[in-house]
Amino acid sequence: GGLVFATIGGLWMLKRDKFPLGKASDLASIGIALGLGFGRMGCLLAGCCFGVRHEGAMGLSFPPFSPASDAQAKLGELASRGLPSHPVHPTQIYEAAISLGIAALAMLYVQPRKRYDGQVFLWFLAAYALGRFGLEFLRADDRGAFIGLSTSQIIGLLIVAGAYALHKRFSKTVVEPAGVETTSS
Secondary structure, eight states: OHHHHHHHHHHHHHHHTTOOHHHHHHHHHHHHHHHHHHHHHHHHHHTOSOBOBOOSTTOBOOOTTSHHHHHHHHTTSSSOTTSOOOOBOOHHHHHHHHHHHHHHHIIIIIHHHOSSTTHHHHHHHHHHHHHHHHHGGGBOSOOOEETTEEHHHHHHHHHHHHHHHHHHHHTTEEEOTTSOEEEOO
16 A cells, blocks of 8 residues: 555656656666665565575575474474474575666666666666566465466566567657657667
């Protein structure tokens, strides 16, 4: 609910102040990526969004009664949910790194080279959706599934398709550095 009302309020304020939506979304994309990166650290501390079993050097064991130990006990992999979980991929850390990397690339590479307002935001959406799509293969928590893909993967594919379609549409009108719009051929 907070996201919906914040979006409605933000759009209303942008319209009221006559601030271009594309510019605002470009600025917001970097902040959103940073927020996702730090937010996943909260997931790590809560033990949610955990990965599949992993005995390698990156394997992370969660404490008794954590979501990971609870899930492993339900699968019969642990005798009790009161035991520490078997080591799992720390997908929360992976996603934090992906999100922080996207923020850095958006700010340092995409933003200075953008050709139209909204391009950074569309790039962020596609990059995050693709990163999340791949990461979902390492997740073990219940996220729903349809045709062999998680709900997040299906949504990610739709976001990539939408971002690509909007990019094709918006890239036809290129904003020159002086603010003069030209139509590319």
